[in-house]
Amino acid sequence: xxxxxxxxxxxxxxxxxxxxxxxxxxxxxxxxxxxxxxxxxxxxxxxxxxxxxxxxxxxxxxxxxxxxxxxxxxxxxxxxxxxxxxxxxxxxxxxxxxxxxxxxxxxxxxxxxxxxxxxxxxxxxxxxxxxxxxxxxxxxxxxxxxxxxxxxxxxxxxxxxxxxxxxxxxxxxxxxxxxxxxxxxxxxxxxxxxxxxxxxxxxxxxxxxxxxxxxxxxxxxxxxxxxxxxxxxxxxxxxxxxxxxxxxxxxxxxxxxxxxxxxxxxxxxxxxxxxxxxxxxxxxxxxxxxxxxxxxxxxxxxxxxxxxxxxxxxxxxxxxxxxxxxxxxxxxxxxxxxxxxxxxxxxxxxxxxxxxxxxxxxxxxxxxxxxxxxxxxxxxxxxxxxxxxxxxxxxxxxxxxxxxxxxxxxxxxxxxxxxxxxxxxxxxxxxxxxxxxxxxxxxx
Amino acid sequence: xxxxxxxxxxxxxxxxxxxxxxxxxxxxxxxxxxxxxxxxxxxxxxxxxxxxxxxxxxxxxxxxxxxxxxxxxxxxxxxxxxxxxxxxxxxxxxxxxxxxxxxxxxxxxxxxxxxxxxxxxxxxxxxxxxxxxxxxxxxxxxxxxxxxxxxxxxxxxxxxxxxxxxxxxxxxxxxxxxxxxxxxxxxxxxxxxxxxxxxxxxxxxxxxxxxxxxxxxxxxxxxxxxxxxxxxxxxxxxxxxxxxxxxxxxxxxxxxxxxxxxxxxxxxxxxxxxxxxxxxxxxxxxxxxxxxxxxxxxxxxxxxxxxxxxxxx
Numbered sequence: 001x002x003x004x005x006x007x008x009x010x011x012x013x014x015x016x017x018x019x020x021x022x023x024x025x026x027x028x029x030x031x032x033x034x035x036x037x038x039x040x041x042x043x044x045x046x047x048x049x050x051x052x053x054x055x056x057x058x059x060x061x062x063x064x065x066x067x068x069x070x071x072x073x074x075x076x077x078x079x080x081x082x083x084x085x086x087x088x089x090x091x092x093x094x095x096x097x098x099x100x101x102x103x104x105x106x107x108x109x110x111x112x113x114x115x116x117x118x119x120x121x122x123x124x125x126x127x128x129x130x131x132x133x134x135x136x137x138x139x140x141x142x143x144x145x146x147x148x149x150x151x152x153x154x155x156x157x158x159x160x161x162x163x164x165x166x167x168x169x170x171x172x173x174x175x176x177x178x179x180x181x182x183x184x185x186x187x188x189x190x191x192x193x194x195x196x197x198x199x200x201x202x203x204x205x206x207x208x209x210x211x212x213x214x215x216x217x218x219x220x221x222x223x224x225x226x227x228x229x230x231x232x233x234x235x236x237x238x239x240x241x242x243x244x245x246x247x248x249x250x251x252x253x254x255x256x257x258x259x260x261x262x263x264x265x266x267x268x269x270x271x272x273x274x275x276x277x278x279x280x281x282x283x284x285x286x287x288x289x290x291x292x293x294x295x296x297x298x299x300x301x302x303x304x305x306x307x308x309x310x311x312x313x314x315x316x317x318x319x320x321x322x323x324x325x326x327x328x329x330x331x332x333x334x335x336x337x338x339x340x341x342x343x344x345x346x347x348x349x350x351x352x353x354x355x356x357x358x359x360x361x362x363x364x365x366x367x368x369x370x371x372x373x374x375x376x377x378x379x380x381x382x383x384x385x386x387x388x389x390x391x392x393x394x395x396x397x398x399x400x401x402x403x404x405x406x407x408x409x410x411x412x413x414x415x416x417x418x419x420x421x422x423x424x425x426x427x428x429x430x431x432x433x434x435x436x437x438x439x440x441x442x443x444x
Numbered sequence: 445x446x447x448x449x450x451x452x453x454x455x456x457x458x459x460x461x462x463x464x465x466x467x468x469x470x471x472x473x474x475x476x477x478x479x480x481x482x483x484x485x486x487x488x489x490x491x492x493x494x495x496x497x498x499x500x501x502x503x504x505x506x507x508x509x510x511x512x513x514x515x516x517x518x519x520x521x522x523x524x525x526x527x528x529x530x531x532x533x534x535x536x537x538x539x540x541x542x543x544x545x546x547x548x549x550x551x552x553x554x555x556x557x558x559x560x561x562x563x564x565x566x567x568x569x570x571x572x573x574x575x576x577x578x579x580x581x582x583x584x585x586x587x588x589x590x591x592x593x594x595x596x597x598x599x600x601x602x603x604x605x606x607x608x609x610x611x612x613x614x615x616x617x618x619x620x621x622x623x624x625x626x627x628x629x630x631x632x633x634x635x636x637x638x639x640x641x642x643x644x645x646x647x648x649x650x651x652x653x654x655x656x657x658x659x660x661x662x663x664x665x666x667x668x669x670x671x672x673x674x675x676x677x678x679x680x681x682x683x684x685x686x687x688x689x690x691x692x693x694x695x696x697x698x699x700x701x702x703x704x705x706x707x708x709x710x711x712x713x714x715x716x717x718x719x720x721x722x723x724x725x726x727x728x729x730x731x732x733x734x735x736x737x738x739x740x741x742x743x744x745x746x747x748x749x750x751x752x753x754x755x756x757x
Contacts, residue, residue: 044498047483047491102528121534122707122715123611146609148705152593157608157705160601318476318720321484353488361489 005072005382009033009082011063016132018115021107022098025132028111030059032093037067040087045101048087050360055081072382076246080339085430113138113438122147138438139423158184158415164442165420165434168413170291172229178415185418188231190428191337192409195224195295196239198332198348199402202367205277206330212402213261214271215331218306219299220263224407227294233408238395239348240341241409246384247341247391249399259399268306281309284329287320291410295333324365327356332365335410339430341391345375349398368403419443452744456737460730464516467729468509471722477501478525478720499525501722512726521727526719531727534712539731541611542708544620545627545700546693550686552632553639558682560636561643562670568648576640583637588696592630592703599626611706627704631697635689642685646678653677679750687743691736 015028034057039045041052054070069078082088095109106119113135114127125145131137146163148154157163159181168174168186178186197219199212206212221235234243235251237260242248254260272278282303286296293314300310310331315323324332338344347353351369353362371394378390398404412432423439479495496502503511515522521531564576600608612620650656651674659669698710709728716724 043490043494047488047495049494050488050490102523105527106529120707121529121537122711123537146705148609149711150589150702150705153596153608153703153705156593156596156601160604160608162600162608315475316718318481318718319474322476322480325480325489347488363488 001068005069007067007069007078008060009065009067011065012134013063015111015134016130017092017095017111018109018130020092020095020099020109021103023092023094023109026094028090028092029062030065031062033057033065033090034059035093035096036090037082037087039091039096046087051081051087071380073379074382074384074387076340076384076387077342077379080343083339083430085339114140114143114436117142133438135438139441140436143436155415158417161417164417166415167433168415170228170232170410170413172232175229175232175413183418185416187414187416187426187434188411189414189426189434190244190411191430191432192234192241192244192411193335193337194236194239194241194244194344194409195291195333195335195407197295197299197405197407198334198365199404200327200330200332200365200367201401201403203330205275205280208275208277209401210271210275211277211280214268214275214306215303215308216261216402216405217264217268217271218302218308219261219405219407220302221407222263223298223302224295227298228408228410231411232413233410235408236406239398239404239406240338240344240391240395241406244409245340246388247395249392249395253392254399257396257399259396261399261402261405265306272306272308279307279309281311282330283311283313284331285313285315285320285323286333287317288314289317291335292320292333295407299331299333325355325361325363327365329365334363334365336363337432341394342375342379345371345391345394346379349394349403350375366403368398368401370401370403371397417442452741453737456733460733460737463733464513464726464729465509467726468512468722471717471720471725472505474720476720478722481719481721482526501525512723516730521730522723524716524724525721526724531724534724535709535728535731538707538709538712540614541706542694542697542701542710544624545631545697545706545708546690548624548628549631549635549693549697550690552628553635553689554686556632557636557639558643560640561645562647562675564640565644565647565651566670576644580637580640583634584641586634587699588631588634589699589703591633592627592700595626595630596703609705611704627700627706630704631693631700635693638689639682639685643678643682646681647674650674650677676750680747683743683746683750687739690739694732694735 011028011030011033013027016025017023017028019025037052037057041049041055041057043049056068058066060066067082080088091104092109096104099107108116111134113130113133115130116125117128118126124147126142127144128142129138129140148157148166151169154163154166158166168178175186175188178184199206199215201207201212225233225235236243237251237254238249240248242250242253249257251260272280284296286293296312300312303310323329336344338347347362348364349366349368349371350364351372352358352360353364354367354369355361355363355365358364374390374394374397378387378394381387381390412429414434419442421441421443422434423437423441424435426434429435477496478499479492479501483491483495500508512522521535523530524534560576560580564573567573596608599606606626607623609623612623614620656669656674659673695710695713697708698714700706701708701711709731713725713728716728
């Protein structure tokens with residue numbers, strides 16, 4: 001309409017908010033949806049406000065919401081913004097206004113099958129069944145989430161039967177171990193978080209594409225994959241991978257385009273010689289978290305084989321996030337899930353997002369600025385097929401210029417007692433943990 | 445004694461101020477800030493700046509410092525930068541669990557460690573002494589978290605005698621004790637090793653003193669010589685050690701709290717440091733500093749009970 005794109009949502013009727021400490025239960029209406037999305041679009045109240053630039057939200061009637069976009073978006077790009085992800089969560093307007101934005105953090109009010117009952121810091125969150133759930137009263141009487149920071153303790157609690165479901169360790173060995181225990185099973189499910197290595201091309205000698213390509217050829221995907229094992233992890237051939245989303249490159253497509261970068265240390269050394277560099281040294285910081293540290297250690301060993309020295313200093317996770325955003329690392333290994341290729345490209349490869357110096361600094365650690373036009377063209381493209389082609393082209397360019405080397409994606413891993421039946425097939429969860437629904441049951 | 449106690453407390457105030465100022469500076473100097481920690485993967489510069497403003501971190505440092513100190517004087521420990529909840533509520537929940545764990549561990553250490561120390565001192569260079577010393581060395585060498593996991597494996601998983609989750613409800617004392625047992629034993633055994641070795645060492649020195657020889661020469665029984673004369677003299681260094689252990693346990697119990705999934709001050713502190721939650725870190729340090737002053741004072745007062753030569757002026 002008038003060059004703008006309009007999305008109209010018809011809300012399900014009879015969806016009831018849980019009663020809050022200061023509010024009664026009431027029906028979710030367009031007021032709540034508009035309130036929530038306006039809150040998400042406000043940079044004073046949301047870290048995701050940039051996602052909603054150029055959008056207006058209006059109530060048409062109690063069950064109809066209209067969202068108008070100044071710039072049209074394809075469904076692939078638009079729908080994650082209003083899904084239960086990042087800024088898309090719908091909140092109870094009455095509860096937020098009554099309790100204030102701080103109190104709601106520790107007493108959430110929702111519409112799901114289980115409602116908040118109690119929170120004890122460092123200990124547990126207790127949820128009880130919400131019998132007025134719109135899909136029917138839950139079979140379970142409640143759910144208790146316990147905070148158990150140590151993975152060994154969680155595993156022992158699962159084995160003793162005190163816990164029914166626990167967050168596991170993202171390793172195939174752990175999956176095998178749990179599956180071998182009578183009465184237990186390990187669930188491996190999405191979403192996958194992609195691990196990729198960014199090269200800061202703004203500094204010498206990484207400004208030479210031959211050096212970046214040399215480092216890429218020195219990396220052995222199989223060794224990185226072995227750190228976690230299949231099916232917990234899978235190798236990928238583009239930063240926005242085909243295994244997880246449209247617009248990614250399969251292995252065959254990457255090989256065809258000559259950007260698969262299969263392990264080839266001889267080619268790596270040849271490229272370094274062509275570039276006229278030798279005795280390269282880099283110093284980096286890594287997070288203490290296994291998921292980062294193991295990759296840096298593997299990279300250190302791989303680069304040593306081609307005569308490149310990588311010194312790795314371990315810091316705690318918040319320090320790592322802080323330092324890499326200050327452009328401390330020439331080589332940044334990053335792990336991220338994003339719902340579509342545009343999110344990956346905009347945040348990691350658009351020049352606006354270059355760390356420190358970009359107009360809107362984000363996570364463009366490579367300082368790459370060669371695909372801005374393509375990213376913007378793809379973002380504005382409303383034909384899904386054409387959009388996918390553009391994304392593939394961007395993925396290819398990133399690899400040709402070796403701004404980043406994609407390694408693998410890691411799935412989520414949870415251990416479960418076989419007495420637990422989720423009531424649905426656990427394939428993928430945006431929330432990164434298994435969804436306990438109204439159909440979930442425990443036998444025995 | 446009351447005047448002495450009051451003087452000690454007043455003297456502690458400048459020390460407390462110095463410690464708090466140091467902590468205030470240190471947490472802000474370490475890389476990373478609460479906004480980045482809270483936003484994690486989504487920490488774009490724009491989002492970080494917006495959140496820092498909402499957290500009040502855009503104010504000049506001296507303003508933040510004055511706000512913090514004036515809040516302290518009013519008894520307001522502030523709100524967590526991450527959860528926005530009053531820090532006092534978090535401490536109020538965590539502190540009793542930490543105190544009960546520390547007290548239980550020290551009690552176990554005293555009940556087991558002192559007799560072991562006395563026996564190994566009296567039976568010096570015998571098999572009893574050798575076994576005792578090897579066991580205490582093992583206790584000193586075992587990391588607390590590893591001992592905790594071993595206890596969990598055998599007593600919770602294999603034999604199902606104790607729960608894996610180490611914190612119960614204070615309203616149900618028996619259940620609470622059941623949850624406390626394994627974590628207390630885990631820390632208590634290590635305390636036993638320290639107290640046992642210290643007691644042995646001190647007792648050996650004391651048993652060689654002239655007045656002990658005199659007591660024996662007077663024909664007193666071995667039991668009276670040991671407990672009324674030798675052990676009484678050995679108590680002063682033991683009291684000092686227990687005071688030091690009590691202080692260190694408040695913080696060092698964090699690994700046990702993590703392994704047994706217990707709430708506690710140590711775990712709260714570590715979590716706050718990881719998240720760069722300045723307010724919570726500073727406020728917990730206030731509590732720690734007060735504890736240290738209190739425990740040191742108690743230790744000194746106990747000296748007076750144990751050693752009649754000590755007078756408080």
